[in-house]
Amino acid sequence: MSGELKESAGSERPRPREPDRKDDGPPGADDRTDAVPEGLEDVKVELQDAGLWQRFHKAGTEMIITKAGRSICYPFPFNVRGEEPPRTRDTQFTSLPKNECSPNRDALSRICGVSQLPTWNQDLNWASPRLKRPFLQTDFAAQPLPALPQADGSSPTVKIPSMQPVYIRRMFPSIKVKVTGLQPKTKYIFVMDIVAVDSHRYKFNESKWSVAGKAEPAMPGRVFVHPDSPATGTHWMKQVVCFQKLKLTNNYMDTFGHIMLNSMHKYQPRLHIVQASENNKFELKKTCFRTFVFHETEFMAVTSYQNHQITQLKIEHNPFAKGFRGGDDTEFSRSARKSINYPVIPRSNPVQASLLPRGRPNNNYACSSNMADTCPSLSSNHYQQTTAGYNTVPLGSSIQMTTQENSGGCMQNSFSGNTDLGPLPKRACREEDRLLSDNSVTTSTLTTWSNPQILPNMENLQPLNRETCMFANSANDNTSLLAAPQPLDPLSTGFNNNQNFSVPFSSSGTGFVSNGGMNFLPSCSYAQMPQQGLGMNGTPFLHEVSRNVGCPSMQIPQ
DNA sequence: TCACCTCACACCTTTGAATAGG
DNA sequence: ACCTATTCAAAGGTGTGAGGTG
Numbered sequence: 121m122s123g124e125l126k127e128s129a130g131s132e133r134p135r136p137r138e139p140d141r142k143d144d145g146p147p148g149a150d151d152r153t154d155a156v157p158e159g160l161e162d163v164k165v166e167l168q169d170a171g172l173w174q175r176f177h178k179a180g181t182e183m184i185i186t187k188a189g190r191s192i193c194y195p196f197p198f199n200v201r202g203e204e205p206p207r208t209r210d211t212q213f214t215s216l217p218k219n220e221c222s223p224n225r226d227a228l229s230r231i232c233g234v235s236q237l238p239t240w241n242q243d244l245n246w247a248s249p250r251l252k253r254p255f256l257q258t259d260f261a262a263q264p265l266p267a268l269p270q271a272d273g274s275s276p277t278v279k280i281p282s283m284q285p286v287y288i289r290r291m292f293p294s295i296k297v298k299v300t301g302l303q304p305k306t307k308y309i310f311v312m313d314i315v316a317v318d319s320h321r322y323k324f325n326e327s328k329w330s331v332a333g334k335a336e337p338a339m340p341g342r343v344f345v346h347p348d349s350p351a352t353g354t355h356w357m358k359q360v361v362c363f364q365k366l367k368l369t370n371n372y373m374d375t376f377g378h379i380m381l382n383s384m385h386k387y388q389p390r391l392h393i394v395q396a397s398e399n400n401k402f403e404l405k406k407t408c409f410r411t412f413v414f415h416e417t418e419f420m421a422v423t424s425y426q427n428h429q430i431t432q433l434k435i436e437h438n439p440f441a442k443g444f445r446g447g448d449d450t451e452f453s454r455s456a457r458k459s460i461n462y463p464v465i466p467r468s469n470p471v472q473a474s475l476l477p478r479g480r481p482n483n484n485y486a487c488s489s490n491m492a493d494t495c496p497s498l499s500s501n502h503y504q505q506t507t508a509g510y511n512t513v514p515l516g517s518s519i520q521m522t523t524q525e526n527s528g529g530c531m532q533n534s535f536s537g538n539t540d541l542g543p544l545p546k547r548a549c550r551e552e553d554r555l556l557s558d559n560s561v562t563t564s565t566l567t568t569w570s571n572p573q574i575l576p577n578m579e580n581l582q583p584l585n586r587e588t589c590m591f592a593n594s595a596n597d598n599t600s601l602l603a604a605p606q607p608l609d610p611l612s613t614g615f616n617n618n619q620n621f622s623v624p625f626s627s628s629g630t631g632f633v634s635n636g637g638m639n640f641l642p643s644c645s646y647a648q649m650p651q652q653g654l655g656m657n658g659t660p661f662l663h664e665v666s667r668n669v670g671c672p673s674m675q676i677p678q
Numbered sequence: 679t680c681a682c683c684t685c686a687c688a689c690c691t692t693t694g695a696a697t698a699g700g
Numbered sequence: 701a702c703c704t705a706t707t708c709a710a711a712g713g714t715g716t717g718a719g720g721t722g
Binding site: 323324370383384422423424439440441442443444 | 681682683684688689690691692
Binding site for chain 3: 184292424425
């Protein structure tokens, strides 16, 4: 591939060619070239399920980002045993005496790296039906909490701040791509981020989206690193690469590395293919990465669906929404009947995954889905699930990401970590993905640049596990990710140099893990609020990404 | 009043440990 | 002992709709 701008087949609007970078490049990025990075010249990326995406795009894709949902993460990502708190439907809240103090607020604050804990709720404490008891302080302590005065010598009970469970949502459709043209033995890192399309806030009025004002301050930028990363070109090319477990939230306090978006704003996912070093040190070659954009994956972030057509499409195609499909006397049917104007789209004939035999799935996918059934060659003995996937990285582990200014005035970012690189598993999508695939593909709009300072140099960052790995940026201070992040100035450079901040390692979901659960790491600092015309109206991503360079160093809280 | 958000809910799929059988 | 297939309860994902909030 010669670096030409390719148009997405799903695009409905003309996309200008990428402008001359020398005119649009960021300050301090003068040394980049127009040359396609070596090893990425021939990369082609095809969007799977393009037909489905186009249907959504035509109707105006919406993605739920509200806190509502059933996937619950907890503000305390680990306990001393490396276990996560119980979750989801097993989670209950039990009352404690109102006057019981919150004895370890300071300790919890320190552990979580949060300077300001949310308001305490004196009435609530998490309890586990399994444990048959309220959580003890040791359940949540990354390190021993100060002993509490207990007259009877019993284990002290820790009051948990009333941080709500963090509800998150996946994207649907999820982004799946087929990649070709990679160097077979070269290792690559697949990264996805979601950037605002413009600086507007929208409203849905009279069955259409219209600008409702200026955009709200951008959420802190985060990126989703495919859990297979780094992997060889052969690995990436032999399977469809899925970003199924990319999750969205509007929770400003999100501490789990989920991508945070503003409701009623328009966003564009982007795929970055970053060339890593050939060893297991996860060292990125500074200049080798390319970005791919599929314009039909643009979506509006909403807390509840605005367009009934989108609702219907989701119901029709998402297996988890099967219960709302028409036909029988389902809730959806009842709802549909109650809604006079509800446009009922004739039901298609989706093949139900549940009707397919269980067993070994197709392994021609690289998903962020679980690994147990996606790794035929790996039994569960190879991928022991932690209690629930939390704290899979020793607390003593650290990942360092440092920012240095090079001679050209650009920021160079680096990561470092100290965990082992486990075997690279085979991966596969769940059946739903294969079933949903309509075999249609779209070649992305390609934006490529070779700025050595844009993406982090992940020196020595070994894949802590094969699960979701997120990179979350930080504010311009030393606050933890667990602290309320500060909105980035859309036009600021985003970060100061050589700063440290704490990084929680956490996870969600039930995935098998090799070396831990999902790990969420601070990100390189992508612009969350792009400059005018970001990607969607011709301004190259080069311009946007390059504006935010530099990453602070980070460290696991000790 | 309105737009937007939250949350509990029912329904469904997926997961993965346990078990059975070869 | 090992492997594969099956079972099933738990976990997780979905949109709904009433109610809350500003």
